Amino acid sequence: MHRKGATRAFPAGHPALAGTMWEAEGHPVLIPGSNRDHSFILRPLEGAAKSGYSVNHGAGRRMSRGEALRVLDQQKVNEQYRRDGILVNEDGEVPLDESAQCYKSAREVVDAVVAAGLARVEHELWPVASLKGTETAARRERRRARDGKDRKRDLDRREQRRAKRGS
Numbered sequence: 001m002h003r004k005g006a007t008r009a010f011p012a013g014h015p016a017l018a019g020t021m022w023e024a025e026g027h028p029v030l031i032p033g034s035n036r037d038h039s040f041i042l043r044p045l046e047g048a049a050k051s052g053y054s055v056n057h058g059a060g061r062r063m064s065r066g067e068a069l070r071v072l073d074q075q076k077v078n079e080q081y082r083r084d085g086i087l088v089n090e091d092g093e094v095p096l097d098e099s100a101q102c103y104k105s106a107r108e109v110v111d112a113v114v115a116a117g118l119a120r121v122e123h124e125l126w127p128v129a130s131l132k133g134t135e136t137a138a139r140r141e142r143r144r145a146r147d148g149k150d151r152k153r154d155l156d157r158r159e160q161r162r163a164k165r166g167s
Contacts, residue, residue: 006054009044009119014053029119032058033106035098035130036086040110040121047117055113059104065097072096087129093140095132 010017011026022028029042037059048055063071077094088094096102113119 003054003057005057005060007057009042009048009051009053009055011044011046011048011053014044028122029055031056031106031110031113033127034059034100034103035088035094035127036081036084036100037103037106037127039106039125039127041123041125042110042113042119043122044119045117048119050116051118055118056109059106059109061102062104063102065102068097068099068102072099072101077101081130086127087131089130089132094130095140098130098132 007029008016008027009029010022012022012024014026017023017027020027026044029044031040031042033039042055044053044055074093074096077096077099078088078092080100081088081094082092110121114121
């Protein structure tokens with residue numbers, strides 16, 4: 001079975017679990033939240049058959065990566081994470097396109113899964129750190145340098161146009 005946007009949810013006794021450590025209790029399902037939201041470990045129930053033994057593998061995006069970079073304020077986002085005690089990268093910079101504002105609430109997704117009788121919540125987790133590869137940090141620095149040059153160039157051009165109009 002192809003599970004686009006979903007993960008398997010085999011309950012206890014499912015034939016695919018025969019002879020595994022999950023046979024008696026069912027295979028756990030991980031529903032990750034954003035890096036500033038709860039994540040959940042669920043245990044599938046017999047009702048998972050109604051969904052083809054599949055459940056969502058996360059909350060899904062609410063905001064595109066491009067929109068996040070255009071509308072979110074880096075300082076405000078960084079402060080929210082600091083205030084919540086979540087360590088982010090070595091430099092404390094939250095990747096805007098991966099920030100919590102970009103994702104739907106994991107709790108809403110989990111509540112729907114539970115209400116449908118597909119699984120039960122076994123554990124609820126809160127992030128203490130969010131680390132993204134240093135290659136991303138280096139790219140962010142290059143983008144900041146480029147954006148700064150672009151901004152300066154645009155300001156210079158604007159000033160030149162004003163000067164031409166004034167003469």
